[in-house]
Amino acid sequence: MDIDRPEVIAEVARAFAQYERALISNDVQTLGALFLDDARTIRYGAGENLYGFAEIETFRRARPSHGLDRRLSRTVITTYGNDFAVASTLFERDGDPAKIGRQMQSWVRLPQGWRIVAAHVSVIDRPAD
Secondary structure (H helix, E strand, C coil): CCECCHHHHHHHHHHHHHHHHHHHCCCHHHHHHHECCCCCCEEECCCCEEECHHHHHHHHHHCCCCCCCCEEEEEEEEEECCCEEEEEEEEECCCCCCEEEEEEEEEEEECCEEEEEEEEEEEEECCCC
């Protein structure tokens, strides 16, 4: 198995960047398009456990549209073969400097393009340096 083929990393990085732009602008349509529309798609959020695309969509539509700006750091995209990847990143928000967020996404290449099939978001106290 080829791990971290540069062209596959570049594809996933573009999809990841598209997701990030949609997230901070609350582009619910694009966010939905980047998750696989399937009952098996899961998103564990900072305060919710969402099972299936329908629950994820319902959450996105009800989510506040302000205070979404954030800064990413330590983003790592690892690809396995041509069709599977994991994207991991840390994020910070100005409104809560004592906290650091963590995000992981499992991406799969499907006929319609790269889609998130599982995601996890959590926020923890900022570790001491």
